[in-house]
Amino acid sequence: MLVYTATLSSRLKLIARNTRQLSNLLASVPQAPQDLEFQLNEEFQNDTRKRKIDLFSGIATDSSNEVILFTVIQKARQMLAKRDNNPPNDLSYLPDRVTTDLKIGIIGLIFKDSCPNYGPALLLKKRVVIEPTDGVTGALATAAKLLTLSSLSNTVWIPEPSPPNTANVFEINGFTNIKYYPYAKNGEITTKEWLETIRQGSDGSLQCILLNGCCDSASGIDPTREEWHEIIQTVYDLNMVPIIDMSYQGLKSGNPSSDALVIRTCLNASKFKEWRNGIFICHSFKYTMGLWGDDVGSLTIVLPKEVAGKTKEITARMKDIGRYLHPLPPTQSSRLVSLILSDPTLKRAWYSNLKNRVESNITMKRRLFHCLHWIDLLETEHRHNMTYTPGFSEQQLENLKRKYSIYAGIHGELQLNSFSRFRTICEAFEDVTAKNIKK
Known part of the structure; x- marks a missing residue:
C-alpha cells in the first residue's frame, strides 16, 4: 500500500510539472499578426445602426441589405433540385x-x-x-x-x-x-x-x-x-x-x-x-x-x-x-x-450575369463622377471595373464609419457593386472630403 501511494504521488507530481510546462509553453505562443480585414468585418457586425453600409466585402445587397443572388445560381439550384432530388x-x-x-x-x-x-x-x-x-x-x-x-x-x-x-x-x-x-x-x-x-x-x-x-x-x-x-x-x-x-x-x-x-x-x-x-x-x-x-x-x-x-x-x-x-x-x-x-445554357447565363454586373459597375462609376467630379473615375487604362480606390486618408475612413456607418476596405477600396444607397454614400463622401456634389 505504501509503495502504491508513493508511486501515485510521484505520478501526480509529474503530471503537475508537465502541466506547468504546458502552461509556460502556451504562455510563450507569440501574438498572431493583426488581421485588419477580420477586425473591419467584426467592427461592421458590431455596429448596431440599421443603416450601416458595407462597401468592403463585395457582397451585392439591395437597399434593405438583403444579398442579391446571381440569377444563374437560382436557376442552377432549381435544376439540381429537379435533376438529383437534391435540396x-x-x-x-x-x-x-x-x-x-x-x-x-x-x-x-x-x-x-x-x-x-x-x-x-x-x-x-x-x-x-x-x-x-x-x-x-x-x-x-x-x-x-x-x-x-x-x-x-x-x-x-x-x-x-x-x-x-x-x-x-x-x-x-x-x-x-x-x-x-x-x-x-x-x-x-x-x-x-x-x-x-x-x-x-x-x-x-x-x-x-x-x-x-x-x-x-x-x-x-x-x-x-x-x-x-x-x-x-x-x-x-x-x-x-x-x-x-x-x-x-x-x-x-x-x-x-x-x-x-x-x-x-x-x-x-x-x-x-x-x-x-x-x-x-x-x-x-x-x-x-x-x-x-x-x-x-x-x-x-x-x-x-x-x-x-x-x-x-x-x-x-x-x-x-x-x-x-x-x-x-x-x-x-x-x-x-x-x-x-x-451546362451550355447555364454557362451562357453566367457570362450574361457577369456582363450585367460589370456594366452596372461602369454605370456606378459614371454616376459617381457626375456627383463628385473625381476625374480618375473616368480613367480606364489601368483602373478596372470591380473596385475603386479614391485615396481616402485614415481620418476620412474613420469619419465615414463614425458619422455615416459607411465601411470601406482596409486600403480605402470601394466595391462598386455594393452601392445600394447611392445618394447617402455620395453625401457622405462630399462631407468627409469637402468636395461638392452636383445637384
Missing part, C-alpha cells in the same frame, strides 16, 4: 462524379475557353493537374505547401498592397522568406519600381511570385497589356515560379475568356518556351458567382515537359495536402459550379 440544405458527402465534373469544367474554362491556341495541346500532352480547394485561400495554401514540401522554394514575392491574410497563408505553409514588391502607390501602378525591385532581389535561388491576374482588389488597378508582357518576360527571365490568382476572372470585362490575358501570355509557347518549374493557377468562384459563404476554388498546375509523366504522383500529393488543409470541399457550391460550367 439546397443537403449535407451529404460530395459524390465523386461532381468532383470530376468540377475539375473538367474548370479545366475547360482555363485551357479551352480562355486559351484556345495553347491550352488544348497541354491537355493532350497531359501536362495539367488540378485539385478543387476551399476557395482561393485553399488554392494558395495548397500551392505553398506543395512548393515547400518539394523543397522547390522558401521565398515568395507578394504585391504591396495585399490583403493581410496573403502573407499569413504562405508563412503558415512553410515559406520563411516573404518579400514585397511595390504594386501601386497613391492610385498609380508602379510597374518600373516593381520590376526593378524583383531584379535586385534575385539572388540566384528559386523564388516564387504572386501575380493578381485580373482585377487587383486592394488597389483597383491592373497593368496594361504591354505592361503585363514586360512583367511576365521579367518573371520568366529570372526563372521565378508564377502563382497566378484568378479569383476575379470575368469581373474586368464581363467575359471570363477575355480576362485571361495573363494565363494566355504565360502559355504562349512561341515566346516562353518552357517554364522550368511550372505555372500555378489559383481560382475561386466567390465573387464571380456570388458564393460568398460557401466558396469553391481550385489549384491548377501546368507541368514542365520533363515531369509530364508524373501527373499521378503530383495529383496524389495535391490530394494529400488538400485532405490536410480542407478535408471536405464545399458541398452545395461544388454542385452549383460543376453544373453551371458543364
Whole structure:
C-alpha cells in the first residue's frame, strides 16, 4: 500500500510539472499578426445602426441589405433540385462524379475557353493537374505547401498592397522568406519600381511570385497589356515560379475568356518556351458567382515537359495536402459550379450575369463622377471595373464609419457593386472630403 501511494504521488507530481510546462509553453505562443480585414468585418457586425453600409466585402445587397443572388445560381439550384432530388440544405458527402465534373469544367474554362491556341495541346500532352480547394485561400495554401514540401522554394514575392491574410497563408505553409514588391502607390501602378525591385532581389535561388491576374482588389488597378508582357518576360527571365490568382476572372470585362490575358501570355509557347518549374493557377468562384459563404476554388498546375509523366504522383500529393488543409470541399457550391460550367445554357447565363454586373459597375462609376467630379473615375487604362480606390486618408475612413456607418476596405477600396444607397454614400463622401456634389 505504501509503495502504491508513493508511486501515485510521484505520478501526480509529474503530471503537475508537465502541466506547468504546458502552461509556460502556451504562455510563450507569440501574438498572431493583426488581421485588419477580420477586425473591419467584426467592427461592421458590431455596429448596431440599421443603416450601416458595407462597401468592403463585395457582397451585392439591395437597399434593405438583403444579398442579391446571381440569377444563374437560382436557376442552377432549381435544376439540381429537379435533376438529383437534391435540396439546397443537403449535407451529404460530395459524390465523386461532381468532383470530376468540377475539375473538367474548370479545366475547360482555363485551357479551352480562355486559351484556345495553347491550352488544348497541354491537355493532350497531359501536362495539367488540378485539385478543387476551399476557395482561393485553399488554392494558395495548397500551392505553398506543395512548393515547400518539394523543397522547390522558401521565398515568395507578394504585391504591396495585399490583403493581410496573403502573407499569413504562405508563412503558415512553410515559406520563411516573404518579400514585397511595390504594386501601386497613391492610385498609380508602379510597374518600373516593381520590376526593378524583383531584379535586385534575385539572388540566384528559386523564388516564387504572386501575380493578381485580373482585377487587383486592394488597389483597383491592373497593368496594361504591354505592361503585363514586360512583367511576365521579367518573371520568366529570372526563372521565378508564377502563382497566378484568378479569383476575379470575368469581373474586368464581363467575359471570363477575355480576362485571361495573363494565363494566355504565360502559355504562349512561341515566346516562353518552357517554364522550368511550372505555372500555378489559383481560382475561386466567390465573387464571380456570388458564393460568398460557401466558396469553391481550385489549384491548377501546368507541368514542365520533363515531369509530364508524373501527373499521378503530383495529383496524389495535391490530394494529400488538400485532405490536410480542407478535408471536405464545399458541398452545395461544388454542385452549383460543376453544373453551371458543364451546362451550355447555364454557362451562357453566367457570362450574361457577369456582363450585367460589370456594366452596372461602369454605370456606378459614371454616376459617381457626375456627383463628385473625381476625374480618375473616368480613367480606364489601368483602373478596372470591380473596385475603386479614391485615396481616402485614415481620418476620412474613420469619419465615414463614425458619422455615416459607411465601411470601406482596409486600403480605402470601394466595391462598386455594393452601392445600394447611392445618394447617402455620395453625401457622405462630399462631407468627409469637402468636395461638392452636383445637384
